[in-house]
Amino acid sequence: MATVIVALAIAAMIVLGMWQIGRADEKQAQLARYQRSLTMASETQWPRTAQEREAALYRRSELTCAQVRSIDARAGHSQSGQTGWAHIAQCTLADGSPAVVALGWSSDPAAVQWQGGAVAGFVGPSGKNGVRLVASPPQAGLAQLAAPDPRDVPNNHLSYAVQWFLFAATALVIYVLALRKKWREAA
The missing domain is CATH 2.40.50 (OB fold (Dihydrolipoamide Acetyltransferase, E2P))
Structure with a gap:
């Protein structure tokens, strides 16, 4: 049973790491959009909705x-x-x-x-x-x-992904060490 729990926890951590990699790509695209906004000469109307706010960021209004x-x-x-x-x-x-x-x-x-x-x-x-x-x-x-300045917006998702992968590796190492100790005591 412990093996199943550890395997599920490690799988969940790997999935979270992969999700953060996807978020890093999304954030990079968002930051590129913000940079393009800085160069737009036309004004935008003052935003009222969440969608309008996102589109208006870094533009004149x-x-x-x-x-x-x-x-x-x-x-x-x-x-x-x-x-x-x-x-x-x-x-x-x-x-x-x-x-x-x-x-x-x-x-x-x-x-x-x-x-x-x-x-x-x-x-x-x-x-x-x-x-x-x-x-x-x-x-x-x-x-x-x-x-x-859009350069002030952090894009930490890659470091979060690395953290999740390190958590998964740490859980695996600890579990293997625990199994080794159990096997040595049984022998």
């Missing part, structure tokens, strides 16, 4: 912030690479849907004032499956934030 719900500061980098604060506005659009606008960068986390309105920039990732508009030009008297 614009929106009108009808109401600013809040503005906070988070760690961020300026266009020139300085570490400081990204000032992020939580907006409500005219149709009532929410939007996140990265207004700009400063070395000071103190609150900035911004009344909303039309803003253009680049669509970048925000949180899990969300997007934000990185204002370009910056708003509220701030400096330019670093533009979203």
